[in-house]
Amino acid sequence: MKFLLEKTDAASLARCGTVTTDHGVIQTPIFMPVGTVGSVKGVYHRDLVEDVRAQIILGNTYHLYLRPGLDVLRKAGGLHRFEGWDGPILTDSGGFQVFSLSPIRKLTPQGCTFSSHIDGSSHTFTPENNVDTQRIIGADIVMALDECCPGDADFRYAEKSLRLTQEWLDRFSARFEATEPLYGHSQTMFPIIQGCVYPELRKRAVDHALSLDCDLHGGYAIGGLAVGEPVEKMYEMLELVCPLLPSGKPRYLMGVGTPVNILEGIARGIDMFDCVMPTRNGRNGMLFTWNGIMNMRNEKWKEDFSPIDPEGASFVDRKYSRAYLRHLFISGEMFAGMIASEHNLAFYLDLVRQARAHILEGDFIRWKDSVVPKLANRL
């Protein structure tokens, strides 16, 4: 994987660049649709490519490990071939599941033991077997195994959690260096900077990550944000961490976020984002647009036969009416979630595409400040 930094904004830390993988080129800043179990829920790959214009999608190690399982993935020739996606893929390690499934997991010195949410069976992730698993899945970018610390954790807990994440990173990196990709294309790994909302811990996390063999690490992720802490804290952490990271590598803010979060993240130097919001909230009836958010279940759309989003980037925006989409949601039709997911993803990709254009143009901050107030409107 290579990263080319093309331009840094004069008025902010915003930047744009190009990530090159064996499965294609990614123009940053970028939003990556989440495809947890090998599917971006409700959206065809064809539409993901041609309409949404996605450049890279995610998969999840925890979920894919449990189902379909490593035997199937190995026999399939890796996740790309299994799901029929020719572009780049990034896999999360399962660190977030270690956090979100905490009632059914146990942290040990070796790793993390958890009960499957599917059948209750017991499994253990260690940094070592997590590398092996992600080799079998075969993503272009693999994430280090970490513990995602809750946003309201006290310092003691956060420090202890960070120590665990750091120890896991050492072991993960060592294993990654000692193993090879299985399917003929190269893989890179991103360490994850944790430290909750504590500047001291965040700094410590960066120092530690940078002390390792940097050739191994294609980029750096910032994790443990948008997990319950105030949004200002998240921005503070970005302002602290991004300047400490090498400018020649992409920075990935994990799990974020709202359209505003993304623009504010870009302004603070973030290059890559992912979030379930466009798909999950879409399935739940929420549409993101340049003029604000819409709850498509609301009665006010009942006889609104105008296009879903006249300014939208997706063909569904002009193809279908608001009244029709509302009807589909009220009727519980799966098509509703499909249309909404496609619209939202197309919007998110349009958002980062325009951000990139304005960074290149040189007026990013002015543009951002003009669109942000509208994005949170309720239509």
Added chain:
RNA sequence: GGGAAGAUACCAAAGUGGCCAACUGGGGCAGACUGUAAAUCUGCUGUCUGACGACUUCGGAGGUUCGAAUCCUCCUCUUCCCA
């Protein structure tokens, strides 16, 4: 013409003397969702009130009772069966 069943809030549908402003579902309204255990979840949904609470309701009119959506009488309407 004869017989039977029924009428409850926006719809459907429980409730058959006090625990009923009235179960439940739908619909409606609002909210939540941030590295997906989510096509999910949470409130509210007679009127007035910020709330406590007050007031008016269960086809209509009358009656029994301390007390009625629930019991009685008549009326109106609906559905079904037989002629």
